[in-house]
Amino acid sequence: MPLTRLIDAVLSPLGFGLLLALALWLGRRRLSRGLWYAGFALEALCLLLAAPLGANALVALEERRAPPAIACAAPAPATVVLLAGGVRRPPHDADDVGALNAASVQRTIDAAALVLATPGTELVISGGIRPGDDVAESTLMAALARRLGVPPVSIRIETGSRTTWQNAQHVRALAPAAPERIWLVTSALHMPRALVAFRAVGFVPCAHPVDFRAAPFREFADLLPRGGAIAASEAALHELAGEIAYRWRAAYGSAVGD
Template identity: 40%
Template sequence: MHGDDTVFFIASKVLGFFLVPSNLIALLCAIGALLTLTRARRRGVKLLTVGVALLLVAGYTPLGNALLLPLSERFPPWQDNGRAPDGIIVLGGAINSDLSAARGVLELEASAERIVTVLELARRYPQARIVLSGGSANLLAPGNAEAPFAGRLLQAFGVAPERIALESGSRTTTENAVQTKRLVAPKAGERWLLVTSAFHMPRSIGAFRAAGFEVEAYPVDWRTRGWNDLWWPFERLSMGLARTDLAVHEWVGLIAYRWARRSTELVPGPR
């Protein structure tokens, strides 16, 4: 299984690079520009025109939100029914571990809500175990696992070390699920919360279900205000392009996970 995981990890990184809209658009424009210097100038101009048009659509229109909202709205906010959770799992993505290691200070990512939420949940449910799942997803160079940095942060805010479990070997969401289950060995009847970004929750839930680990979705980091954002363009090209990249990355991940049977369904939802 480890060999299959490595192949899947490498393939996802390589294919993911070429399927990201911003990279595809840049490649299309580059090819078009080069062709304008050859006998195929007219074809190059057409490619360049298409590339610029795609750039404007992806960067300024609500396309990114239209792709992201069906994912981020899939799971509603978690509701406390009076029964405290036995454990809380947070997936990596909140901390830039390589930058933190280089600078000697904690550097947060755009998904910092994940770790902030776990700090709040750890205070609200003092008996719950806390699992921080996140290794290094670097492909070309060795990286620093994220989980140890998150563990030190929780301890600095007063969370007892004996409550914290670190899973530092995972590189993908599938590995998050499999290795976390192996680490905590959940018992029947236990209640575990899964904290990750709302747009990433469907793929995460699918991976945990495929691993045989039933968890409850605790979505954070919504990125949009709701369905009304379908009607508003972006103020800066970079904002819309980044949103489109994020959404396409997640949809490609969902398709790949379902195809590889690493998820129970294409777009998992609440049960």
């Protein structure tokens, strides 16, 4: 996990931009004109990705890679697998759904609607306990799903996974086993990487992307750097790097992190 955080810091438009600026300064007397131009072009790209205009464009590109739910061939799967999206603070107890972050709430709302639209559908929620917490993310999401009307008998949870790759592995290991053909519910930005993980363990997932985050250009202020834009770009770059790592692991079996 520390390696993952280090990679995320380097992939950040802020982190990479600062490191590149330092490298350009230290090498200012030795770099060729071509390398200077290339460095300034990369700095301009980092600046663009730090602004809402560039961040939303990057997020939109990644979200469009998630297959739409209508692409799932009939008949529809009878099992919905919902992936946890995190918490915003330590939960007080197993019913403290207010601890869930926005991604987890949105995913649960859409997964519950999908389950309730087809009576008899099972909801499997995957997500473990964050370090320092006492309650699994999947436990909190199950509590929210029950409040949204999903029958408790229709809900199963797994609480051992801490990464997307582990989500797939632990759901695959459930007993009784989940069917190979499933609905996979997660944020659109996260969906391409999640599909790689679930396909790698033998599932045939139908994508049901939710929690779309890309926003259109609204004002000239969207051309200026903002903290939220940096975070959005970091999230999109994290997903791209994670998907590459997962594809490598699926092909060659090497270890990767989140």
